[in-house]
Amino acid sequence: MKKLDFIFDTDVGSDCDDMMALTYLVYAKRNLNINLKAVTYSHNCPHAIAAIKAFFKDLGEEIPPIGRMPAEPVEKDNYSRAVARKFATEEDYAPVPDAVSVLRRALADSEGAILCAVGPFTNIAALLKSQPDEISTLDGVALVREKCAKVVVMAGRFTPEPDGTLHPEWNALVDPAATQAMVELCPVPLIFSPFELGWNMITGGPMMEKYGETTPLSMAFVKYSNTRAHGGRHSWDPATAVYAIEGEKDFFVIEKRGRVMVDADGKTVMTEDENGFHSLLAVKTDDSMNEKQSKDRVAAYIDGCAMRVYER
Numbered sequence: 001m002k003k004l005d006f007i008f009d010t011d012v013g014s015d016c017d018d019m020m021a022l023t024y025l026v027y028a029k030r031n032l033n034i035n036l037k038a039v040t041y042s043h044n045c046p047h048a049i050a051a052i053k054a055f056f057k058d059l060g061e062e063i064p065p066i067g068r069m070p071a072e073p074v075e076k077d078n079y080s081r082a083v084a085r086k087f088a089t090e091e092d093y094a095p096v097p098d099a100v101s102v103l104r105r106a107l108a109d110s111e112g113a114i115l116c117a118v119g120p121f122t123n124i125a126a127l128l129k130s131q132p133d134e135i136s137t138l139d140g141v142a143l144v145r146e147k148c149a150k151v152v153v154m155a156g157r158f159t160p161e162p163d164g165t166l167h168p169e170w171n172a173l174v175d176p177a178a179t180q181a182m183v184e185l186c187p188v189p190l191i192f193s194p195f196e197l198g199w200n201m202i203t204g205g206p207m208m209e210k211y212g213e214t215t216p217l218s219m220a221f222v223k224y225s226n227t228r229a230h231g232g233r234h235s236w237d238p239a240t241a242v243y244a245i246e247g248e249k250d251f252f253v254i255e256k257r258g259r260v261m262v263d264a265d266g267k268t269v270m271t272e273d274e275n276g277f278h279s280l281l282a283v284k285t286d287d288s289m290n291e292k293q294s295k296d297r298v299a300a301y302i303d304g305c306a307m308r309v310y311e312r
Helices: 017-031 048-058 080-087 099-108 122-129 140-147 170-174 176-185 205-211 216-223 236-246 291-309
Strands: 004-010 034-041 066-068 113-117 148-154 190-193 202-204 232-234 252-262 268-272 278-283
Touching: 004 017, 004 099, 004 236, 017 034, 017 048, 017 202, 017 216, 017 232, 017 236, 017 291, 034 048, 034 099, 048 066, 048 080, 048 216, 066 099, 080 216, 099 113, 099 122, 099 140, 113 122, 113 236, 122 140, 122 176, 140 148, 148 236, 170 176, 176 252, 190 236, 190 252, 202 205, 202 216, 202 291, 205 216, 205 291, 236 291, 278 291
Parallel strands: 004 034, 004 113, 034 066, 113 148, 148 190, 190 278
Antiparallel strands: 202 232, 252 268, 252 278
């Protein structure tokens, strides 16, 4: 059976749920026939790339091709400095290629790939705007159209407050122009795993309790603010990765189809259309299972995958 080509764009260092998503990808690589073609980085914490490399090495995994967003490093870092200082070596700080070249090469070498992005969309927009080069004679849009089956993103906040106020979701807000470009240019089905889905889907507690600061994943959660008090962290990114790889899995449903519009402030609105190219994901509920129970069930699955990965 052919492996599923999978490409992951993440903003490790910003939120610890990125590390849980990476751990789920290792679980999927080991158990679900996934070929992790590349990991690209969409933030600018100076220690994050080293932390990602150290994460894979700590698990005895081959480090996938890694690319980074061209940006000046800043010290806005919630845990990757601590993880890198404990687990990384000097060689883990070696420069990596730019994200667009890594994304283009991974796609050119793929068939029916899934591209999953759980951070700001600077890299994805740049990929779509990229021109033919020595990697491929196709421009970015054509390359994605030919090589990618779907794009799954953790993006958008679609439910207004009771007073009607609509807040932007973080990933869409950081680089709204890139979010707009991704939505407008993406030539394959684009599935949104929104803020509402991962909110109050709490994971990481079992890892923190068992491993403390002795693994890159559990250390990321321990160092992130208030995770011990809350028993973990909201699961925006790992839930997105689970859907991207396993589909609805009796966990999720496509709640709406239509056209997502992004304004200059990163706010997202969907106009429903059953033939629309954009889809909005939600947790599955029915008469026997409310939203909280559904989220707890997905969280337990994610935590279980992480615990299996770290079995020593």
